[in-house]
Amino acid sequence: GNEGLTDYLEFSANVDQLSHPELSEKGMLRASTMIGNPICIPHLMLSFIDREELEKQDLAAIKKSGNSFRGKGNWPRIEEIVPGYLPVYPGREILIELFLVMQQTILVLERAVEDEDYLIREEDSEGTLLVRVPMGKGPKFRWKDHYLLPDPGWGEVSYSVNITAGTHSALSRLPEASQVLQLDLFMLPTPVVEKGSRGYFPFVLMLVEKGNGLIRSTSILAPQPDLRSMYESVSQRVLDELVKSGHRPSKIEIRTDLLFDMLLEILDEAGCSVEWVDRMPEMDEAILSMISGMS
Structure with missing residues (x-):
């Protein structure tokens, strides 16, 4: 659906940014994790794999289809991926x-071959998409063409920031340390x-200390009951780990939209500067070391 397509396009763009020759192993690791x-x-x-x-279930479905x-x-x-x-x-x-x-994909392809203006009509605004929409029920069920301009927020997902009362202020009262995390x-694969x-x-x-690569904390999370719930628990986890350390870092570097969007405001209010960065070599080394140690 919308969420899946939007997530895929974002992932594809991120992978393109990692496709530099000098990244090789680390770039591939980053893309997969x-x-x-x-x-x-x-x-x-x-x-398509070996028998x-x-x-x-796969073999039963193939047998039932009558194909060989x-x-x-x-x-x-065929596999369903639940995040x-x-x-x-x-x-x-x-x-x-x-x-x-x-079925609809094949139909659209056939029509596009017959009519070169079927997918993109001259009279439509740039960015207009052909959408096949199901109409009616039962015997009257049919598909209809709609040419629509996508909403700018199409497919976007927002997450709640859930933090326990007191954690935020507890972090703000801690002394500041001259370290960047x-x-x-x-x-994990x-x-x-x-x-x-x-x-x-x-x-x-x-959390890794910039400069020396020292791992300050690790928390293992499970996507239960679902991945969204896990994401929404991250803000509290980060605050807990920072409070546990006994001091506020002078700055925290983040390279993912999800973490940056969820944490920017609450960390800033607690007196922790947050900066978006493209590269985190110390973090990459720590991740590579952790995963290598598991194999």
Whole structure:
């Protein structure tokens, strides 16, 4: 939906920024662990793999379809990505939705081949999109073309900032230290699988001292009950860790929109300067060290 597409476009733009030759290993690590990576985006994924990699549900669906496949890398697998969790075989409603989407995609492509002005009409304003909208119910159900200008806020998601009364003022009363901290939230690539529950990818909220790379604190977070709830708990976690340290840093560097937007105001009011940065080499080293130690 809107959220998935918007998140994907943002992730794609971030990956482009990381695609510098000198980043190589660290750039790839950043892309795979950053919040907003594909595991954090709600979507359906179609991949072609070997038969041995398919689950029972995949094989049953292929058998029921009456289609046959041969050779390595030619067997289709459909997975539903619920943000923060291990991919699973989609449920009935999702599969019906996928069928409708694919059906309309093929129809639009066929019409676009026949009519070069079908997707982009001369009379429309720049940025106008063709949207196929379902109309009616039952026998009267049909699809209709709409040419619409997207809302500037289309697909954007806002998060609540939830903090406990007193934590904010407690931080503001602490003495200031002449240190700069780097703050980041990233996903660990190794999932947690517990019996009787769905596997998920844990996240780490980390504070690193700029200059010497000393890790000041780490908090392990789970996307439970969902990723949104986890994100909304981050502000309180950050305040708790700073209060626990016994002093206010002179500045905190952040490189992700999510953290910057949620923390800028509350940290500024508590007397902590916040700065947006593009690069955090000390943080990258700390993340690489943590993940390497897990393998």
